[in-house]
Amino acid sequence: MRILGVDPGSQKTGVGIIDVQGNRIRHVHHAMIRTGKGEFDERLHILFSGLCTIIDQFNPECAAIEDVFVSKNVSSALKLGQARGALVAACGHYGLRVTPYSPTKVKQAVVGFGRAEKDQVGHMIRMLLHPPEPCPEDAADALAVAICHAHHTPMQKLAGKQ
Incomplete structure (x- = not known):
């Protein structure tokens, strides 16, 4: 099974x-989709088309995405939610x-600990997957999302959810 993992962001995914x-x-x-700081609607388009290009090239069978969490800045959370929506739409475009x-x-x-730091996630990704080139934090997080899905998929299939 080929799994796509996504760590959404409005400027870098x-x-x-x-x-x-x-x-x-x-x-x-692994890759980063960088949108820069231009107009927000253009950044959403870059996210959508960038993920479509990757899906087209690598043909994953399923996708997993990290949920949006709300911090103190509600405006940032709303933008992140829109970015996540563009990424989910790209996946939906490919079924x-x-x-x-x-x-x-x-x-x-x-990592085995739900409050692990980003560097701990990156370390485990290097240990588990041995990526051939350096892995930026957000790409490591996306690989972690894919691994999480791999760990949970058998249970979901048994429960009849997939």
Whole structure:
């Protein structure tokens, strides 16, 4: 199974793709979609088309995306939600089912501790997947989302959710 993981952001989005066969997980690709600081509608278009290009190239079978969490800045949370919507729409454009995961669940699946720091997630991604090139934080987070989905998919299939 080829899984697409996405760590959404309105200026930079991490993307990670893994292959899963049984209990073996293999790194396929990771990237950053950078939108810059231009007009917001243009940034949403860059996110949509950038993810479409990656999906087109790597043909994942399913997708997982990190949930939006609301911090103190509601305006930022709304923009992040719109960015996430553009990314989910790109997946839907290709008929991919998208499963959301909370940041805590992702960290728990990869590090074993739901409140792990970003550097701990990055370290575990390097240990588990051995990416061939340096992995930016957001791309490592996206790979972690994909791994989280790989860990939860068998349970979901047994429960009849997929």
